Amino acid sequence: MLIVQKYGGTSVANAERINHVAERIADSYLAGNQMVVVLSAQGSLTDRLLQKAHEINPQASKRELDMLLTTGEQQSVALMAMALNRLGMPAVSLNAVQIGLEATDHYGNARIKCIRTGRILAELDKGNIVLVAGFQGVNSHGDLTTLGRGASNTTAVAIAAVLNADLCENCTDVDGVYTADPRVVRDAKKLASITYDEILEMSCQVFHNRAAEIAKRYNVKLIIRSSMTEESGTEVVAQKESSNMEDLYVSGVSVDRDVAQISLWGMRGRKAAAFNIFALLAKEDISVDIILQTPGANNITDISFTVSKQDSDTALAVLESNKESLGYEKLTHNLSLAKVSIVGAGMTASPGVAAAMFEALYENDIDIVMISTSEIKVAVLIDESKAEKAMQVVHEKFASFLRV
Amino acid sequence: MLIVQKYGGTSVANAERINHVAERIADSYLAGNQMVVVLSAQGSLTDRLLQKAHEINPQASKRELDMLLTTGEQQSVALMAMALNRLGMPAVSLNAVQIGLEATDHYGNARIKCIRTGRILAELDKGNIVLVAGFQGVNSHGDLTTLGRGASNTTAVAIAAVLNADLCENCTDVDGVYTADPRVVRDAKKLASITYDEILEMSCQVFHNRAAEIAKRYNVKLIIRSSMTEESGTEVVAQKESSNMEDLYVSGVSVDRDVAQISLWGMRGRKAAAFNIFALLAKEDISVDIILQTPGANNITDISFTVSKQDSDTALAVLESNKESLGYEKLTHNLSLAKVSIVGAGMTASPGVAAAMFEALYENDIDIVMISTSEIKVAVLIDESKAEKAMQVVHEKFASFLRV
Numbered sequence: 001m002l003i004v005q006k007y008g009g010t011s012v013a014n015a016e017r018i019n020h021v022a023e024r025i026a027d028s029y030l031a032g033n034q035m036v037v038v039l040s041a042q043g044s045l046t047d048r049l050l051q052k053a054h055e056i057n058p059q060a061s062k063r064e065l066d067m068l069l070t071t072g073e074q075q076s077v078a079l080m081a082m083a084l085n086r087l088g089m090p091a092v093s094l095n096a097v098q099i100g101l102e103a104t105d106h107y108g109n110a111r112i113k114c115i116r117t118g119r120i121l122a123e124l125d126k127g128n129i130v131l132v133a134g135f136q137g138v139n140s141h142g143d144l145t146t147l148g149r150g151a152s153n154t155t156a157v158a159i160a161a162v163l164n165a166d167l168c169e170n171c172t173d174v175d176g177v178y179t180a181d182p183r184v185v186r187d188a189k190k191l192a193s194i195t196y197d198e199i200l201e202m203s204c205q206v207f208h209n210r211a212a213e214i215a216k217r218y219n220v221k222l223i224i225r226s227s228m229t230e231e232s233g234t235e236v237v238a239q240k241e242s243s244n245m246e247d248l249y250v251s252g253v254s255v256d257r258d259v260a261q262i263s264l265w266g267m268r269g270r271k272a273a274a275f276n277i278f279a280l281l282a283k284e285d286i287s288v289d290i291i292l293q294t295p296g297a298n299n300i301t302d303i304s305f306t307v308s309k310q311d312s313d314t315a316l317a318v319l320e321s322n323k324e325s326l327g328y329e330k331l332t333h334n335l336s337l338a339k340v341s342i343v344g345a346g347m348t349a350s351p352g353v354a355a356a357m358f359e360a361l362y363e364n365d366i367d368i369v370m371i372s373t374s375e376i377k378v379a380v381l382i383d384e385s386k387a388e389k390a391m392q393v394v395h396e397k398f399a400s401f402l403r404v
Numbered sequence: 405m406l407i408v409q410k411y412g413g414t415s416v417a418n419a420e421r422i423n424h425v426a427e428r429i430a431d432s433y434l435a436g437n438q439m440v441v442v443l444s445a446q447g448s449l450t451d452r453l454l455q456k457a458h459e460i461n462p463q464a465s466k467r468e469l470d471m472l473l474t475t476g477e478q479q480s481v482a483l484m485a486m487a488l489n490r491l492g493m494p495a496v497s498l499n500a501v502q503i504g505l506e507a508t509d510h511y512g513n514a515r516i517k518c519i520r521t522g523r524i525l526a527e528l529d530k531g532n533i534v535l536v537a538g539f540q541g542v543n544s545h546g547d548l549t550t551l552g553r554g555a556s557n558t559t560a561v562a563i564a565a566v567l568n569a570d571l572c573e574n575c576t577d578v579d580g581v582y583t584a585d586p587r588v589v590r591d592a593k594k595l596a597s598i599t600y601d602e603i604l605e606m607s608c609q610v611f612h613n614r615a616a617e618i619a620k621r622y623n624v625k626l627i628i629r630s631s632m633t634e635e636s637g638t639e640v641v642a643q644k645e646s647s648n649m650e651d652l653y654v655s656g657v658s659v660d661r662d663v664a665q666i667s668l669w670g671m672r673g674r675k676a677a678a679f680n681i682f683a684l685l686a687k688e689d690i691s692v693d694i695i696l697q698t699p700g701a702n703n704i705t706d707i708s709f710t711v712s713k714q715d716s717d718t719a720l721a722v723l724e725s726n727k728e729s730l731g732y733e734k735l736t737h738n739l740s741l742a743k744v745s746i747v748g749a750g751m752t753a754s755p756g757v758a759a760a761m762f763e764a765l766y767e768n769d770i771d772i773v774m775i776s777t778s779e780i781k782v783a784v785l786i787d788e789s790k791a792e793k794a795m796q797v798v799h800e801k802f803a804s805f806l807r808v
Contacts, residue, residue: 015459049479055419057486064489067497068482071475075453078472082461093471097501098546142502
């Protein structure tokens with residue numbers, strides 16, 4: 001089998017953990033597999049480098065930050081190659097330039113354009129374990145870029161896709177995807193499997209959305225599992241098998257605290273309002289999540305939407321400076337909200353799911369600020385202080401439907 | 405003017421020093437110069453990375469060590485770009501891949517093959533201060549190599565050569581080249597100038613021999629000066645100007661403790677002896693310094709030579725395992741010697757110089773183990789414990805001849 005593995009920063013934080021991971025890789029290799037292993041920077045190294053940069057220039061350019069940060073993953077792969085060599089394993093470390101991972105010019109948050117597989121395949125042919133620096137790419141200027149935080153997952157899935165790997169193992173510090181955060185919900189259960197779409201909708205901490213998108217598009221066989229234990233983890237699949245097509249499946253409850261709600265009140269020109277706002281935000285590369293527009297009368301409307309907290313300052317500044325052309329009366333924002341979602345591929349045909357969620361929140365006196373639904377998700381915006389409670393009561397309500 | 409500057413690890417060891425160096429670079433830039441600046445890794449970073457590697461694998465491969473170590477200089481250039489940006493200066497950091505510094509495949513101690521100037525020139529044209537990661541190159545496999553310790557000097561001089569720079573400033577933690585180590589010889593004086601050949605013969609700590617060779621070959625205008633003060637430093641020139649052609653010039657006294665003496669006794673086949681030995685050592689990439697062969701009788705001879713201490717184990721092993729074919733009786737070595745040299749372009753025509761040196765050593769009861777002379781140098785091998793004393797008495801003897 002050709003296996004792509006990914007280990008995060010915690011898994012390679014010090015010499016002891018590097019040696020432990022090296023043994024795991026060696027085991028898979030000695031079992032007859034071809035191994036490509038993507039690594040993150042060691043433990044807190046990325047944060048320490050950012051701190052160094054901040055000390056010198058709090059407004060450091062993204063290009064130079066990328067030049068600085070990409071050294072972290074390069075160190076990890078070199079050290080892992082040394083650890084594998086010590087075990088007698090043939091291994092070679094490669095950075096983004098060497099594997100030819102071409103990315104867009106967008107420093108700090110570039111997208112993968114393509115991966116030239118020549119070098120990786122040549123090293124596999126030589127019998128080498130190939131260690132790839134995650135999180136980084138090369139842009140059209142020949143400069144180093146980074147793919148956004150947590151993007152080592154994306155690197156691993158993208159490599160698995162282009163190599164048509166038999167398996168992509170995302171080895172992390174949790175042992176799989178749970179029906180809810182087990183630190184908050186005591187009886188949360190580990191899922192044996194989850195669909196690509198569900199993992200996308202869960203916007204869960206354990207797996208980067210962009211990685212899930214690539215996995216889905218290229219149908220990468222993906223497993224999320226612990227780098228410490230031998231437990232089986234959670235398999236990510238295209239579709240769940242079901243013995244009964246009418247079963248109601250909810251895969252999990254998740255909470256996202258990185259939510260900033262922005263509202264524009266009294267906008268004139270109802271029809272173009274949404275377009276005008278979101279064109280401005282798109283120009284700043286700001287993604288918008290939940291959008292709510294009141295029906296409005298007399299060509300006047302109110303629009304609310306959410307963005308990530310880090311984008312909220314920019315979004316507010318852009319909207320402020322375009323007050324005239326947008327034609328609104330008042331701009332407000334709220335940073336103390338959380339988004340609680342239930343996700344499940346089985347809920348499409350079940351209108352009762354949303355109702356049951358609202359009921360659980362109502363019974364526990366939790367106000368809903370905004371609602372958003374998709375084919376496989378119901379998300380509500382509530383007060384952040386009630387997020388944990390909401391997660392618990394919603395999880396309890398669906399306990400009988402949970403398919404793990 | 406197009407100026408290439410080089411700053412060593414001490415000069416960029418922390419945020420404060422980086423900011424200080426950034427101000428110096430900015431001053432030169434604002435004075436109307438085009439600036440290319442080569443940097444080493446911060447302070448003890450290279451040693452700390454080596455320590456990390458050693459913890460994981462004491463016999464780490466040179467390829468992986470190079471992959472690890474090259475991150476140090478990349479961090480320095482990124483941080484310096486941030487510091488310059490904060491001063492409002494346009495700056496861009498580049499690593500070996502980006503400047504196209506092609507080197508030989510020899511990991512850990514590669515030689516520069518060529519530097520593609522396209523990217524550097526393009527950045528200079530844009531008005532950027534160009535920051536180049538020293539010490540590193542890319543080999544024919546597209547892999548990173550390092551150019552040997554202290555090789556950031558070599559990078560700087562090589563870049564100055566290919567760009568045909570007006571000036572190459574080697575900014576370091578000493579303020580120039582002295583007639584002797586000022587920590588040992590109290591009345592040592594700073595040289596206003598020194599020739600390329602002299603600096604080569606001095607094998608001094610402040611400047612890498614390979615850098616001096618490139619500077620000489622390409623006639624790079626070179627200055628060695630402090631990165632802390634505005635003092636003028638020592639200019640490295642092709643030839644010293646002299647008002648009187650018959651003047652006796654001695655530029656300095658230097659000591660080199662990295663000396664291992666190896667002797668082969670009772671070698672048969674006197675004529676081929678030297679060739680046989682040094683062909684074997686060359687195969688191992690071991691440089692030999694002083695060589696002494698006794699005239700010998702009956703086709704039997706003794707040969708002594710010196711190598712650097714780090715090469716002595718390999719050299720002894722090779723000689724040991726070829727005892728039969730080399731045909732010697734006994735192999736001995738001595739690691740407690742030091743080489744003391746006097747260097748001066750003016751001594752060519754003055755046989756009295758060597759005699760005066762021997763006299764100083766004789767008067768002070770310092771035994772000479774071996775002697776080696778060149779056009780501009782007289783070097784003696786003495787007991788290491790007497791190295792400082794030798795330096796002092798020799799410096800004193802030549803005090804009247806010193807041209808600073």
